[in-house]
Amino acid sequence: MEDLKEHLKAFDLPVRARACYQCGACAGGCPVGRYRWDFNPRRFIETIVRGRLEELVGNPAIWLCSHCLTCLERCPQQIEVSEIIMHVKNASARRGLAPENDVKMADRIMTHGWSEEPIKRILKKRSQLGLPEPAPGISVDELEALALSLSWAAKMEIFKPRPAEPETDGNPAE
Amino acid sequence: MVDAARHPNIELMTFSEVKKCEGYVGNFRVTIEHKPRYVRETCNACRNCLDVCPIHVPSEFDLGLSYRHAIYQPFAQAVPSTFVVDPKSCIHCYRCVDVCDLQSVDFSQEAREEVVDVGAVILSTGFDVFDPTALSEYGYGRYDNVITSMDLERLLDPGGPTKGSLIKPSDFKRPDRISFIQCAGSRDKKYNVYCSGYCCMASLKTAIHIKEKYPDVEVAVFYMDIRTPYKGYEEFFTRARKAGVIFIQGKPSEIAPAGGEDHLSVYAEDRDEGRPVEWETDLVVLATGAVPSAGTQELSSIMTASLDETGFFREYHPKLRPVDAPTEGVFFAGASCGSKDIPYSVAQGSAAAARASRVLMKESLVIEPIVARADAALCRNVGKKCGICVTRCPFGAISAEPGEAAVIHSAKCMGCGTCVAECPTGAITQAHFHDLQIYAQIQSQLKRNPEDKILAFMCWWCSYPGADNAGVNHLQYPASSRGIRVMCAGRIKRDFVLEAFRRGAGMVLVSGCHPQDCHYLTGQHYAEKRMTAMPGRLEKMGISPERFRVEWISAAEGEKYARVITEMHQTLETLGKVRIREENEAVLTELDKRLAHVPDLIQPHSD
Numbered sequence: 001m002e003d004l005k006e007h008l009k010a011f012d013l014p015v016r017a018r019a020c021y022q023c024g025a026c027a028g029g030c031p032v033g034r035y036r037w038d039f040n041p042r043r044f045i046e047t048i049v050r051g052r053l054e055e056l057v058g059n060p061a062i063w064l065c066s067h068c069l070t071c072l073e074r075c076p077q078q079i080e081v082s083e084i085i086m087h088v089k090n091a092s093a094r095r096g097l098a099p100e101n102d103v104k105m106a107d108r109i110m111t112h113g114w115s116e117e118p119i120k121r122i123l124k125k126r127s128q129l130g131l132p133e134p135a136p137g138i139s140v141d142e143l144e145a146l147a148l149s150l151s152w153a154a155k156m157e158i159f160k161p162r163p164a165e166p167e168t169d170g171n172p173a174e
Numbered sequence: 175m176v177d178a179a180r181h182p183n184i185e186l187m188t189f190s191e192v193k194k195c196e197g198y199v200g201n202f203r204v205t206i207e208h209k210p211r212y213v214r215e216t217c218n219a220c221r222n223c224l225d226v227c228p229i230h231v232p233s234e235f236d237l238g239l240s241y242r243h244a245i246y247q248p249f250a251q252a253v254p255s256t257f258v259v260d261p262k263s264c265i266h267c268y269r270c271v272d273v274c275d276l277q278s279v280d281f282s283q284e285a286r287e288e289v290v291d292v293g294a295v296i297l298s299t300g301f302d303v304f305d306p307t308a309l310s311e312y313g314y315g316r317y318d319n320v321i322t323s324m325d326l327e328r329l330l331d332p333g334g335p336t337k338g339s340l341i342k343p344s345d346f347k348r349p350d351r352i353s354f355i356q357c358a359g360s361r362d363k364k365y366n367v368y369c370s371g372y373c374c375m376a377s378l379k380t381a382i383h384i385k386e387k388y389p390d391v392e393v394a395v396f397y398m399d400i401r402t403p404y405k406g407y408e409e410f411f412t413r414a415r416k417a418g419v420i421f422i423q424g425k426p427s428e429i430a431p432a433g434g435e436d437h438l439s440v441y442a443e444d445r446d447e448g449r450p451v452e453w454e455t456d457l458v459v460l461a462t463g464a465v466p467s468a469g470t471q472e473l474s475s476i477m478t479a480s481l482d483e484t485g486f487f488r489e490y491h492p493k494l495r496p497v498d499a500p501t502e503g504v505f506f507a508g509a510s511c512g513s514k515d516i517p518y519s520v521a522q523g524s525a526a527a528a529r530a531s532r533v534l535m536k537e538s539l540v541i542e543p544i545v546a547r548a549d550a551a552l553c554r555n556v557g558k559k560c561g562i563c564v565t566r567c568p569f570g571a572i573s574a575e576p577g578e579a580a581v582i583h584s585a586k587c588m589g590c591g592t593c594v595a596e597c598p599t600g601a602i603t604q605a606h607f608h609d610l611q612i613y614a615q616i617q618s619q620l621k622r623n624p625e626d627k628i629l630a631f632m633c634w635w636c637s638y639p640g641a642d643n644a645g646v647n648h649l650q651y652p653a654s655s656r657g658i659r660v661m662c663a664g665r666i667k668r669d670f671v672l673e674a675f676r677r678g679a680g681m682v683l684v685s686g687c688h689p690q691d692c693h694y695l696t697g698q699h700y701a702e703k704r705m706t707a708m709p710g711r712l713e714k715m716g717i718s719p720e721r722f723r724v725e726w727i728s729a730a731e732g733e734k735y736a737r738v739i740t741e742m743h744q745t746l747e748t749l750g751k752v753r754i755r756e757e758n759e760a761v762l763t764e765l766d767k768r769l770a771h772v773p774d775l776i777q778p779h780s781d
Contacts, residue, residue, distance in 0.1 A: 040449075
């Protein structure tokens with residue numbers, strides 16, 4: 001968990017998270033939490049403050065965060081909840097715990113320039129309605145150049161699923 | 175207020191404003207502006223004028239829930255009970271003049287100023303209620319049925335706009351479900367960081383009141399924490415729970431219209447159940463906290479009473495002198511220096527009266543002799559604009575008119591000496607802590623083997639008692655420290671540190687109270703500002719910066735004092751006598767030049 005600890009520390013996030021009242025304004029306004037009760041930003045912050053990072057990294061629910069920033073807007077202590085979750089997601093991905101669909105989508109963007117490939121049925125429907133061919137995705141070359149300049153490619157590598165590291169084995173959520 | 179108005183020793187000046195306050199404790203001269211009422215004192219509130227006044231404007235007292243005329247009585251128990259004309263809404267039809275049997279309405283009245291001499295001043299300017307319009311997620315001002323606790327207070331008042339019957343503002347019907355939202359704008363970094371303290375009890379009181387009056391109405395309270403710390407408060411909370419008030423722990427995130435009619439949904443997390451809830455309700459009451467009353471800023475500059483970071487007046491000491499302003503003879507009562515509930519305000523009001531009477535009862539006051547004096551011949555303000563001392567004094571004791579020498583009012587000076595250290599021409603001196611006295615102490619402390627010694631400058635209230643505390647607790651630390659006690663860290667000049675190094679000191683420590691604990695409010699702040707640049711300057715000269723240290727040590731931190739001295743002693747030994755002597759010799763010429771004004775005050779060591 002040292003990597004995550006350090007990433008969070010670099011942004012002074014754990015100290016700011018300690019100011020949390022546990023008032024639940026984040027959870028009350030969270031559009032995801034409204035449908036999935038296992039996604040509770042307040043609990044995530046509590047887990048961070050208690051120092052049980054491994055519990056959080058192993059929790060698949062963190063991948064539901066849509067980073068809409070409602071939590072930050074409503075938080076009386078201005079804690080960057082979704083910023084923290086982003087770091088947790090990164091740490092989780094580094095351990096090969098990213099959900100399959102997310103990895104696939106990232107792959108599609110890198111290889112085709114599309115997050116979703118248009119399926120045959122859609123293409124057929126479009127031609128029936130007389131709509132033009134869908135615009136091509138972003139140029140893959142351009143994307144690769146961008147990825148390189150942002151050292152994104154390296155990040156993409158770690159995104160690929162791989163066997164879980166031993167430290168995540170003791171995940172109580174499973 | 176009626177009692178106060180009737181008291182033979184109390185003169186109430188309502189509708190009046192303090193314009194100027196000069197002088198000092200026991201001898202304040204206050205200029206007060208009496209604003210025109212346009213109605214003479216002879217008015218007996220017969221209400222004839224109300225029947226003829228054609229103007230209707232929202233009533234301030236009823237928070238816009240009812241109307242008043244342009245000639246009106248602010249509220250039923252207003253003192254004095256005379257009416258008043260609001261010049262902003264009056265159209266000057268003069269019907270009230272015609273109808274007044276007592277000829278009381280007088281539009282020729284003008285504002286007049288009065289100067290009064292007083293011995294003490296009590297600031298009891300109260301508070302204003304936070305305006306929750308800024309909380310856009312709660313929709314106050316957007317949804318009719320979102321009101322504040324003050325609005326609800328007016329709705330429940332038997333003398334209020336609805337004669338005490340509870341209604342929803344949208345359709346004037348009784349609500350079936352009411353939700354209270356605590357901490358609306360309080361304990362929030364974006365609005366007010368502080369807890370106003372009274373809103374929990376106010377909401378509990380209103381919730382119980384509603385439950386007793388309308389038992390079938392559902393009352394829910396959304397809260398972060400219910401704060402009921404004083405006598406009988408916790409019991410009141412229990413009473414509210416027993417009365418059937420629903421308490422939901424969770425700060426609501428949003429209020430949105432729910433379906434048809436005028437229902438509202440409160441979105442929050444029910445922390446006890448650990449899940450988000452969508453709570454349908456008819457009326458939402460925002461428990462808004464206190465903010466400094468309008469005009470506090472102006473009054474603070476009139477009274478030279480500083481404000482704290484929340485905008486309320488700053489007490490001399492938050493724990494030990496909560497009733498006193500930094501300026502002697504000025505006191506606080508009620509919410510002027512921070513939000514308070516009724517019992518606390520009453521207690522502080524009585525305390526302020528007692529504090530003020532201590533001043534008034536005496537023929538003359540004895541002040542501390544440790545005050546600063548300014549030498550008009552040396553003051554820079556005569557030639558060009560300076561006034562640094564004026565900005566440094568937290569007590570408003572110094573005045574410097576343009577082109578004239580600064581004047582220090584002894585009765586107002588508390589004797590911290592910050593102005594003495596900050597004066598660029600050395601025009602200000604402090605009695606009992608004259609520069610020469612301190613230089614003499616430095617020289618005498620460093621008379622023998624100076625390179626073995628740690629010269630510690632300590633403030634009177636925190637650091638010196640801190641060192642004392644180390645001794646009282648029998649804490650061991652090297653015997654190399656030598657203390658020089660000044661009133662405040664703000665008194666410690668840069669030259670004192672340089673003089674210590676000129677006299678060959680091994681190490682120098684500057685210590686004072688912790689930030690915000692300074693007994694002279696801002697002395698520590700200026701000391702810190704002054705000393706931050708010091709290590710860099712020393713290094714440039716050729717003195718190792720680790721030989722100079724600044725530490726804030728409180729009176730209870732004997733352990734810290736012992737630790738700091740031990741660490742400094744270790745540094746001293748690591749650097750070694752030889753190196754220190756070499757460094758000191760190398761900078762001697764430069765220091766001699768800089769400190770040419772400091773004479774040798776001690777006979778050189780003879781044996």
